[in-house]
Amino acid sequence: MGGLxxxxxxxxxxxxxxxAIGDVAVMDGRIAAVGxxxxxGERTIDATGLVVAPGFIDLHxxxxxxxxxxxQAFDGVTTTLDLEAGVLPVAAWYGKxxxxxxxxxxxxxxxxxxxxxxxxxxxxxxxxxxxxxxxMRDRRWIxxxxxxxxxxGILDRIASGLKEGGIGIGILNAYAPGxxxxxxxxxxxxxxxxxxxxxxxxxxxSRIDPESAAEAYxxxxxxxxxxxxxxxxxxxxxxxxxxxxxxxKLVAKAQAQTLPITVExxxxxxxxxxxxxxxxxxxxxxxxxxxxxxxxxRVADGRRFRDREELLAAQAAEPSTLVLWHILDLExxxxxxxxxxxxxxxxxxxxxxxxxxxxLSDGSVYTGDAWPLPKDATSHPRSAGCFTRFIREWVRERRxxxxxxxxxxxxxxxxxxxxxxxxxxxxxxxxxxxxxADIVVFDYNTLTDRAEFSAxxxxxxxxxxxxxxxxxxxADGVLDVAARPGRPVRRPAAxx
Numbered sequence: 001m002g003g004l005x006x007x008x009x010x011x012x013x014x015x016x017x018x019x020a021i022g023d024v025a026v027m028d029g030r031i032a033a034v035g036x037x038x039x040x041g042e043r044t045i046d047a048t049g050l051v052v053a054p055g056f057i058d059l060h061x062x063x064x065x066x067x068x069x070x071x072q073a074f075d076g077v078t079t080t081l082d083l084e085a086g087v088l089p090v091a092a093w094y095g096k097x098x099x100x101x102x103x104x105x106x107x108x109x110x111x112x113x114x115x116x117x118x119x120x121x122x123x124x125x126x127x128x129x130x131x132x133x134x135x136m137r138d139r140r141w142i143x144x145x146x147x148x149x150x151x152x153g154i155l156d157r158i159a160s161g162l163k164e165g166g167i168g169i170g171i172l173n174a175y176a177p178g179x180x181x182x183x184x185x186x187x188x189x190x191x192x193x194x195x196x197x198x199x200x201x202x203x204x205x206s207r208i209d210p211e212s213a214a215e216a217y218x219x220x221x222x223x224x225x226x227x228x229x230x231x232x233x234x235x236x237x238x239x240x241x242x243x244x245x246x247x248x249k250l251v252a253k254a255q256a257q258t259l260p261i262t263v264e265x266x267x268x269x270x271x272x273x274x275x276x277x278x279x280x281x282x283x284x285x286x287x288x289x290x291x292x293x294x295x296x297x298r299v300a301d302g303r304r305f306r307d308r309e310e311l312l313a314a315q316a317a318e319p320s321t322l323v324l325w326h327i328l329d330l331e332x333x334x335x336x337x338x339x340x341x342x343x344x345x346x347x348x349x350x351x352x353x354x355x356x357x358x359x360l361s362d363g364s365v366y367t368g369d370a371w372p373l374p375k376d377a378t379s380h381p382r383s384a385g386c387f388t389r390f391i392r393e394w395v396r397e398r399r400x401x402x403x404x405x406x407x408x409x410x411x412x413x414x415x416x417x418x419x420x421x422x423x424x425x426x427x428x429x430x431x432x433x434x435x436x437a438d439i440v441v442f443d444y445n446t447l448t449d450r451a452e453f454s455a456x457x458x459x460x461x462x463x464x465x466x467x468x469x470x471x472x473x474x475a476d477g478v479l480d481v482a483a484r485p486g487r488p489v490r491r492p493a494a495x496x
Contacts, residue, residue, distance in 0.1 A: 003027035004472070005038055006465075009047025009441060013054065013431040014408035024052055026437040029470035034431050043472070045465055047441050053407045054429050055438035055466065056387045057414035059199070059264055060084050060234055060352035062129075063383060065367045067358050069103035069486065070479060071384045074459035075353075075449075076391075076410070078438035078468050079105040079428060079489060083199040084234040084354070086111035086170030088118075088127045090161040094488055101484030104468060105438065107422075109170040109199055110161030112154070112187060116141045116176055119153030129274065129357055129365055133320020136276035143178040143278075151183050155190055165490035167422050168196040168232075173203040174239075177211070177278055181219070188229035196421045196491070197230040197262075198223075205279065206288035207243045217247050221254040221261065230260040232417060235354050237343035238271040241327055242290060244339045248346060255348075262417050264352035265343035267390045269328025269336060270453070272299070272356050272380040276319030280311060289327075297324040299356075299378050299456075300363050321363050322356055324380060324453070344390065345400055350413045353386035355379070358457070371481050373457045381456050385449025388460040392448045403444070422491050441465035 004026040011022040011034065023038040024031060055078025061068070064082050072080055086109035087093040097106055114127045120141040125131045136142065146154060158169055169191050173179060191198045202216035209215065216239070224231040233239065233251065240247040255261055275298070279285070285308070286292055293311055294304045299322040305311040314321070328336040344351070358366045361376040368374075382389075387410050395406035415429030427436045440463060447462030466474035471485035 003032060003041045004043045004045065004467070004470070005041035006045045006047050006052055006439065006441060007038070009050050009052035010444075011052045011431060012404055012407050014404055014412040015430040015432060017404070018431070019404050024431055024439065026439070026467065026470050029437055030427075031431060031433055031435045031437050033433055045441065047465075049443070050441050050464055051403070051444045052431070052439060052441050054411040054431055055079065055440045055468070056410040057081070057429055058353050058355065058386075059350060059414050059417065061355040063355050063357050063379075064097075064106060064108070065357065066100070066103055066369060067366055067373055067377070068355060068383065070371060071358070071373070071457070071459055072353070072355060073103060073466050073473055073479065074461075074463050075385055075387045076440040076442060076463050076466070077104060077387060078440065078466065079107075080355070081106070081167065081489065082108040082170070083167060083232070084170050084201055085113070085127070085172055086166065086199070088114040088157065088161055090164040090166040092126065094165065094490060098488065102486030103473065103484060104486045105489055106486055107167050107489035109168045110158050110166035111170050112158060113141075113172040113175055115154045115157035116146070116179070118157055119150045120144065120146060130320050133274055133276050136274075136319045142176050145178060145180040146183050151186060154183065155186060158187065158190060162194045162196060162491075163493060165493050167418065167489065167491055169198045171198050171200040173216075174201045174205060175278055177203050185223060185227060188223045188227040188231070191229040192227050197232045197417065199232045199234055201234050202239050205239055205241055207241055207290055208288055213240050213243050213247055214250065217250050221250065221259060224254065224259040224261050228260070230262070232262045232264070234264060235271070235352070236263045236265040236346060236349065237269075237340055238327060240343065242336070242339060244342045248342050263346050263349040265346060265349055266352060266354050266382050266386055267340070267344050267393065268380075268382050269326070269330045269340055270380070271325040271327055272322060272354070273325065274319065275321045275323050276315050281315060291325075291327065295326045297326065299324060299380070300359060300361055318363065322359055322379075341400070344394060348413065349409065350417060351387060351390050351409045352414070353382045355383035355386065358383065371479065372459070377457045379456050381449065381451035381453060384451035384456065384458065385460045388447050388462060389449035396444065396447070422489065424489050437467050437470040439465075439467040
């Protein structure tokens with residue numbers, strides 16, 4: 001047959017339960033057949049000894065650029081979505097991506113934080129890391145309860161983004177902890193009206209009351225129950241800190257009562273964010289989080305902060321700079337390793353990277369075309385090795401889940417979280433006739449992450465071939481640097 005045929009691989013498809021030697025045929029950007037003896041195509045990939053699986057779907061990736069895509073390609077990702085933060089305005093963002101061209105399939109939610117910034121401060125700048133940091137100098141949108149007029153403005157901005165095809169609503173609640181319950185209830189009611197998920201960074205992450213992580217999850221559960229909105233919990237691990245066991249019990253009980261709540265986590269004990277995040281300036285930061293200021297580390301130069309005064313001074317001078325937050329001690333604390341397992345292995349939970357943008361030593365975001373990335377390009381290691389790390393450690397080395405279940409958490413579960421509201425996702429995360437030809441072919445025995453905190457921009461190894469929208473982006477381990485096969489993932493534009 002014509003097109004591309006991947007032959008003789010171990011075909012692992014969670015949707016059908018298949019885990020057997022077989023072939024996958026691709027024609028015109030879609031999977032044409034899955035079986036045995038499919039014959040040759042115009043192009044044939046010999047996958048003998050390799051795993052053939054649906055490409056990984058990342059629900060939580062902030063890079064959204066060509067260099068970020070390329071690093072994630074070697075992590076087995078074929079679709080990269082910015083749902084926790086999202087973008088605003090939505091149509092303009094999709095237009096820019098199409099004009100630039102993207103390496104991976106891409107998409108975004110509507111950004112609640114920028115809707116708040118616009119309605120409460122009058123600044124209607126397009127969402128970006130730099131604009132986010134600059135907006136934090138005006139704390140009205142961070143600390144204040146919105147007036148009725150401001151809430152109306154927030155809802156109007158979000159509704160416009162949904163009508164332009166945004167994949168749900170990204171709610172960065174922890175960055176605007178002053179937002180009132182009435183406002184967030186209205187936002188969730190809007191999500192329910194449009195039948196889209198919300199993607200929430202919960203309001204609080206402390207281990208102690210008041211304003212603890214447990215309180216934040218109780219609120220989220222309440223929003224789901226009171227509005228019917230699908231509440232998706234972003235980075236369950238870093239949001240719950242060392243209180244994950246208590247929080248997991250709360251969420252599991254709510255799910256058992258059929259509330260529409262879903263979960264994601266990434267396989268690291270270190271988080272990353274912008275320096276201006278409100279939770280760093282909390283006067284009780286150390287007591288409430290169980291970490292010192294030296295747990296906060298600047299990405300660009302590796303500097304750890306000495307004390308509150310140094311951190312506050314840096315916040316004022318460079319609010320949008322990226323930092324690491326070392327929360328769990330995985331090397332020396334067995335209990336911390338157990339806590340990470342509770343989030344990463346949460347039943348029915350997705351793996352999602354929270355991949356950060358790549359920045360240079362001067363602090364600027366890198367969006368250039370160099371490959372490999374510039375030597376001084378830094379991010380969080382999860383921006384390069386999240387999925388390969390999970391498969392290597394939790395599936396191959398520790399055998400906590402089967403390969404079939406591991407692939408499910410990286411591909412099918414993310415697709416299922418979105419497919420009700422975003423029809424395009426029904427064709428992803430599966431190896432079946434008619435599905436999108438987004439396929440990862442990897443060496444199970446050598447697949448590994450290589451990025452470390454001392455060397456963040458090392459691509460993962462073991463992905464031998466990566467097919468994006470039917471195009472061989474990686475072939476025999478080599479990236480096609482000229483290729484831009486990524487296509488938009490977007491809800492159909494609403495008419496109302």
